[in-house]
Amino acid sequence: MTEALDDALPADTVGLLEGIASTRAIRRYRDEPVPTNALRAILFAATRAPSGSNRQPFRLLVLTDGPKAVRAKALIAASARRIWGAKREVDSYDSGTGAVADSPKARTARTMQEYVDHFERVPVLILPCLVRYRAPHPLEGASVYPACQNLLLAARALGYGGVMTGFHFGAEPELRELFGLPDHVFIAATITLGRPVGAHGPVRRRPMGELVYEEEWERAPTWAVDPEGTRHTSAGPPTREA
Numbered sequence: 001m002t003e004a005l006d007d008a009l010p011a012d013t014v015g016l017l018e019g020i021a022s023t024r025a026i027r028r029y030r031d032e033p034v035p036t037n038a039l040r041a042i043l044f045a046a047t048r049a050p051s052g053s054n055r056q057p058f059r060l061l062v063l064t065d066g067p068k069a070v071r072a073k074a075l076i077a078a079s080a081r082r083i084w085g086a087k088r089e090v091d092s093y094d095s096g097t098g099a100v101a102d103s104p105k106a107r108t109a110r111t112m113q114e115y116v117d118h119f120e121r122v123p124v125l126i127l128p129c130l131v132r133y134r135a136p137h138p139l140e141g142a143s144v145y146p147a148c149q150n151l152l153l154a155a156r157a158l159g160y161g162g163v164m165t166g167f168h169f170g171a172e173p174e175l176r177e178l179f180g181l182p183d184h185v186f187i188a189a190t191i192t193l194g195r196p197v198g199a200h201g202p203v204r205r206r207p208m209g210e211l212v213y214e215e216e217w218e219r220a221p222t223w224a225v226d227p228e229g230t231r232h233t234s235a236g237p238p239t240r241e242a
């Protein structure tokens with residue numbers, strides 16, 4: 001990476017709230033590198049994330065086209081194919097509505113298959129890691145995952161996209177050895193990043209009133225009203241009424 005760095009960060013292409021509501025999982029990337037200036041801005045945003053006592057125990061291992069990056073991409077690609085292959089079977093992606101060509105389930109399966117099939121070609125791979133300073137603690141993830149979300153939001157702000165995955169799980173020993181990770185370092189995720197093939201669009205979640213309570217469990221506040229035009233999904237475990 002020898003491109004000259006601009007002094008200032010590049011300008012956002014989208015406001016913060018709109019960016020939050022349209023940071024979807026992007027799994028299809030154009031076959032082009034992410035320029036250093038954009039990568040630097042995205043990683044800068046990631047490193048501004050909060051953490052417990054401001055200890056900043058997260059580290060972000062960025063992999064583009066160096067020899068170790070190529071090796072890590074191959075290792076994680078193989079793991080991704082195994083993980084997705086098993087999920088495809090266990091979650092019956094090829095039966096029920098999954099057998100209907102244009103159903104959401106079939107489309108998800110196609111996207112996932114294409115993603116893992118071309119995983120070696122992802123422009124950027126990032127391994128967010130947590131440097132543990134004490135025994136595993138219920139809140140420790142909260143000192144690394146905000147950095148991951150900042151990273152994805154910053155990518156969105158600059159017209160890039162990515163997704164957080166657990167695809168390193170099947171290649172941990174090899175990755176630890178490749179990068180010389182000390183025992184107290186935990187690989188928290190695998191993030192892939194690049195210029196999206198498609199357009200950004202609104203995320204789909206459950207209506208706000210199903211997810212926000214006031215005063216009592218399962219009591220939606222009267223103001224928990226989604227903005228007009230919000231698109232929903234029923235993905236996730238059934239609600240009590242369902």
Ligand SMILES: Cc1cc2nc3c(=O)[nH]c(=O)nc-3n(C[C@H](O)[C@H](O)[C@H](O)COP(=O)(O)O)c2cc1C
Pocket residue numbers: 023024025026163164165166167203204
């Ligand atoms: C904790 C976590 C783990 C995830 N693991 C994977 C993964 O292993 N593979 C993958 O393709 N996407 C993974 N995702 C992405 C989610 O599938 C995605 O965010 C979700 O389906 C919602 O889609 P959307 O972000 O496009 O709205 C993960 C996301 C989170 C937050």
